[in-house]
Amino acid sequence: NAGVTQTPKFQVLKTGQSMTLQCAQDMNHNSMYWYRQDPGMGLRLIYYSASEGTTDKGEVPNGYNVSRLNKREFSLRLESAAPSQTSVYFCASSKSLAGGYEQYFGPGTRLTVT
Amino acid sequence: SQQGEEDPQALSIQEGENATMNCSYKTSINNLQWYRQNSGRGLVHLILIRSNEREKHSGRLRVTLDTSKKSSSLLITASRAADTASYFCATDVGNQFYFGTGTSLTVIP
Numbered sequence: 001n002a003g004v005t006q007t008p009k010f011q012v013l014k015t016g017q018s019m020t021l022q023c024a025q026d027m028n029h030n031s032m033y034w035y036r037q038d039p040g041m042g043l044r045l046i047y048y049s050a051s052e053g054t055t056d057k058g059e060v061p062n063g064y065n066v067s068r069l070n071k072r073e074f075s076l077r078l079e080s081a082a083p084s085q086t087s088v089y090f091c092a093s094s095k096s097l098a099g100g101y102e103q104y105f106g107p108g109t110r111l112t113v114t
Numbered sequence: 115s116q117q118g119e120e121d122p123q124a125l126s127i128q129e130g131e132n133a134t135m136n137c138s139y140k141t142s143i144n145n146l147q148w149y150r151q152n153s154g155r156g157l158v159h160l161i162l163i164r165s166n167e168r169e170k171h172s173g174r175l176r177v178t179l180d181t182s183k184k185s186s187s188l189l190i191t192a193s194r195a196a197d198t199a200s201y202f203c204a205t206d207v208g209n210q211f212y213f214g215t216g217t218s219l220t221v222i223p
Contacts, residue, residue: 004156033211035213040215041215042118042202042213042214042215042216043157043202043204043213044213045210045211045212048209048211050209056209058210058211059210059212090156090157092156092157097209098209100144100145100147100162100164100206102147102159102162103147103149103157103159103204103211104159105156105157105158106156107155107156108154108155108156
């Protein structure tokens with residue numbers, strides 16, 4: 001099992017460009033998450049999907065959109081990238097949203113917006 | 115923000131010593147989890163403690179939870195160089211997850 005995979009690993013964008021970060025899990029998990037990690041800030045939840053067909057905002061959703069394409073895949077889109085979106089982005093999945101199930105994380109995407 | 119705070123921000127110890135890091139949070143929680151992050155990698159789950167539990171053990175890890183003080187501690191006993199990493203607490207409030215700012219642990223061989 002590959003676990004949680006993310007593409008790309010690195011990306012450099014110019015201000016105003018758009019891109020989609022891809023995430024897939026092969027553990028048959030119901031819930032999936034997108035986080036960003038900035039120095040000294042820990043991880044902050046951008047969006048989550050409790051189950052296939054549902055998405056909800058997290059703590060810092062502005063400037064992002066998500067799509068739960070199917071049970072396996074959850075993508076994050078930046079429509080018009082800004083330098084403030086320079087960060088490391090992590091996708092995660094868990095068996096369920098409720099019940100305190102552990103989250104499994106992907107390796108991350110390092111995004112730089114110039 | 116619900117975000118937790120870990121203390122200390124950085125900790126450096128000799129191999130074989132114990133390492134203790136603390137997490138404080140702001141509102142009532144369902145569960146609290148601890149994760150480890152090696153440099154440049156994704157987070158790995160270590161242990162979960164539910165709000166009605168006070169202490170939990172897993173191998174060399176011991177976690178305590180004091181809901182009256184809204185705090186948790188993670189103790190790593192007999193540390194190894196391979197324990198060098200950042201450690202984060204994560205609180206589960208409703209459908210939201212909040213991670214702390216992390217403790218950077220360095221274990222010197």
